[in-house]
Amino acid sequence: MEYRTMENLGIETSLLGFGCMRFPTDADGGIDEALALAMIDRAYQAGVTYFDTAYPYHGGQSEVVTGKALARYPRDSYRLATKLPLWSVKTIADVERIFQEQLGRLDKSFIDFYLLHALDRERWQAAKELDVLSYCEKLRAEGKIKYLGFSFHDEYEVFEEILTAYRWDFCQIQFNYMDKDTQATTRGMELAARLGIPVVIMEPVKGGSLAKLPWDGIDELFKKARPDASTASWAMRYVGSFDNVKVILSGMSTMDQVEDNLRTFADFEPLDATEQALVAQVADALGARVQNGCTGCRYCMPCPAGVDIPKCFYVWNQYHIYENVDEARWNWTKAVADAQKASNCIKCGKCEQACPQHIAIREDLARLQSELDAVAGQMGAGQ
Ligand SMILES: NC(=O)c1ccc[n+]([C@@H]2O[C@H](COP(=O)([O-])OP(=O)(O)OC[C@H]3O[C@@H](n4cnc5c(N)ncnc54)[C@H](OP(=O)(O)O)[C@@H]3O)[C@@H](O)[C@H]2O)c1
Incomplete structure (x- = not known):
């Protein structure tokens, strides 16, 4: 040692x-x-x-x-x-x-x-x-x-x-x-x-x-x-x-x-x-690929609206780093429950006050919801 x-x-x-x-x-x-x-x-x-x-x-x-x-x-x-x-x-x-x-x-x-x-x-x-x-x-x-x-x-x-x-x-x-x-x-x-x-x-x-x-x-x-x-x-x-x-x-x-x-x-x-x-x-x-600097410390949690913020960011960042569409689709549809998804955000901003990385959480949640919905839909159509 x-x-x-x-x-x-x-x-x-x-x-x-x-x-x-x-x-x-x-x-x-x-x-x-x-x-x-x-x-x-x-x-x-x-x-x-x-x-x-x-x-x-x-x-x-x-x-x-x-x-x-x-x-x-x-x-x-x-x-x-x-x-x-x-x-x-x-x-x-x-x-x-x-x-x-x-x-x-x-x-x-x-x-x-x-x-x-x-x-x-x-x-x-x-x-x-x-x-x-x-x-x-x-x-x-x-x-x-x-x-x-x-x-x-x-x-x-x-x-x-x-x-x-x-x-x-x-x-x-x-x-x-x-x-x-x-x-x-x-x-x-x-x-x-x-x-x-x-x-x-x-x-x-x-x-x-x-x-x-x-x-x-x-x-x-x-x-x-x-x-x-x-x-x-x-x-x-x-x-x-x-x-x-x-x-x-x-x-x-x-x-x-x-x-x-x-x-x-x-x-x-x-x-x-x-x-x-x-x-x-x-x-x-x-x-050049990571979308935001979330480290999964969970200081932003619990979210009053039930969004699992670190989980949503993890799936989003993983998708952008690895571009593995199958994995992203599985993660978004199976690993993140609907009640934990970004779409539940009520934009209260409590999470942003707690985030040590100063991430624009509300804005990023909106972006990731539409991107990952599109990925899930795109794969669904191909099956
Ligand atoms: N004071 C503060 O504000 C503050 C904030 C954050 C952390 N901390 C303290 O600092 C400590 C370190 O931060 P951190 O936990 O974020 O450290 P970290 O080492 O950057 O991240 C830990 C994660 O890295 C992965 N990992 C670590 N060693 C690995 C290995 N050899 N091979 C593969 N994966 C490995 C594991 O992720 P997976 O299990 O997901 O694969 C593990 O959960 C914390 O545990 C906490 O005590 C303090």
Whole structure:
């Protein structure tokens, strides 16, 4: 396992971190606890020491299952991260109540890495007005949290403002070879390095999109260069090639993904110049085809009208990337129920306020409904 040092904190973390937002689920949508525990155990035994959960993941159950999984190991042998859901905070009493609830769910007496969750311009303003940081500093002084940071979803200028406004212990950003010019951007990575603030990466495989590229022979470029390497490993190695990246969080949802990622990080190799050029080629080709930047984080859900927004976007983006009409028709007619389809959108805009990617969701839903209806009709006529 590759380990990196957070110099400012004087600690070492495994470069691969376990993201506990995408645990395997059972038929009724709950966490498949036996498998989730087995996956965490495999990762821990192989040297993973960083585990990232949050208050809302899996409807609150992620913190419970993560806490249960980690209870099997000595408390000083791993680092536990969780996050304060600022959107549920109106007063400091809310922070206190939520934090106590989190300690209870996790069944722990302290949190190693505590984050203000999904900061953007508005949430940062609200956090400042409430002086949430002073309260978090009190928690740190009491030993209830060790390190204080934030996760981020907005544009570079906002990132710069937040990063330079306070002496953060660490920060967490979305970064992958498709998101190097969006969100905090490569500039943001460089700024954090200059300030000596270690970076934790989320969505390194863009929520799964960069793990499957079987079109136009593009994946063949990767396969030719490294026949035994998975497509996901290229995305991980791209991110890990930045020195100030100290943890790469992967939301693994199967044991095979755990095994594959452990192989990538067991003997980690940064990309060389030829490989960097190959990744840039793939990024250009992909960028030309994806319709929007939905990563499937589901912050937009639940939709009051029942639309399964991430599912609709997934089918739409897959169709545009792969141009597999049979698959798109099957997905649109069988995998997305009528009650979940974009046509149910009432244009209330609640989803757009929550979307970390700032996607024009209502507009895109209208476009995809007519495009996918046309695809389904076109195939139906041909049968
Ligand atoms: N703080 C925030 O605002 C925030 C936001 C988002 C995420 N996070 C945290 O960051 C973590 C990482 O983000 P993420 O889960 O979006 O990461 P990610 O690694 O980009 O996406 C995870 C998905 O990638 C696919 N995958 C991962 N490894 C793979 C492999 N070796 N082979 C094939 N597919 C693979 C799987 O997709 P399929 O199963 O669909 O194939 C998996 O569900 C989250 O789990 C969460 O803890 C935080």
